[in-house]
Amino acid sequence: MANSCGKAKDFFGTVQRIYSLFANSTKRWLILKENIKGLTLKSLSTTRWESRVASVKAIQSQPLQIKKALLQLAESDNDLVTRSAAKSLAAYDIGNFEFLLGMTIWYDILAAVNEVSKDLQSKDMLIDVAIEQVQGLIAYFEKYRETGFTEAMINAKKLAIEMEIDPVFPEQKSVKFVEKDILMRMKRRFEEYQAYDDIFGFLFTSERLNSMDNNKLKDSCDRLQNFLKKDELFDVDGDALLVELKLLRERLPKEIKTSIDILNYLKRMRCFPTASVAYRILLTIPITVASAERSFSKLKLLKSYLRSTMLQERLNGLALISIESDFLDKIDYEVLIDDFAAKNARRAIFK
Structure with a gap:
């Protein structure tokens, strides 16, 4: 979704530049913390599904405070490159009505996707429930294409007036990319679920x-x-x-x-x-690949550089213990230890 068009790439590039500017120095981060009272800025990630909505939400909830932090940074920092970057972000990016509009639209879209995504990642998710979730998301996008852009314009204009920005959009843009790319992906996912519904639906x-x-x-x-x-x-x-x-x-x-x-x-x-x-x-039909990705994440934590000589049998055992930790918490260790000691105790008969 974030790579669906050039405008989207430019928008998320600006979001990452704002985060990087403050995160690269503890002094700059302190200036940011002095100006904002809510969420701190978040970095984009290619592996975390919530990274983009978290990044947008941190700016969308407090754009005026972040703009003030950028202006303060531009005045106080001695580095010429930092001063120039801060002024540019404050005046031409976060101080631009097009950026505010994109921020409003993307937060609406990503927030809706994130809610469904988190539900689909749950361990006990069923296919019939997943079908309803994806179908509801498709309906939301179809409705958003008809009325969402107008509502986003209204909210963005209110925000622009509050930030003393001229709420003028030079060219009327559409959100056809939402239908072309996002809806296409959602409908493809729905078709995959629908195929399982045709085969297993009577058992749901x-x-x-x-x-x-x-x-x-x-x-x-x-x-x-x-x-x-x-x-x-x-x-x-x-x-x-x-x-x-x-x-x-x-x-x-x-x-x-x-x-x-x-x-x-x-x-x-x-x-x-x-x-x-x-x-x-x-x-046993997987709804998403979330479970497999969790297993690989656990494996990365277990197979560290300090454990480079670990054999496969031990690695499999540790991975199983880590992945099934919830089940392991219910086991009485004392009984297992006593049973193990009884089976492995060496007994010698003295005459």
């Missing part, structure tokens, strides 16, 4: 399972069997799944709604093997 909730007649249920079971089939082998038998789901619909308690609840119920019953396999496959 007990409500959807109960709403299908026998013919539609059979078609869904056959479609799932064909999807999970390779050569002459298949993971799920469609006919067996149909029989089990018909029986399951009659026995399933009303309080059980989601696919996770249904799978836990199947584990307790121990009499629906094919349905259990189908639900396990459904719940």
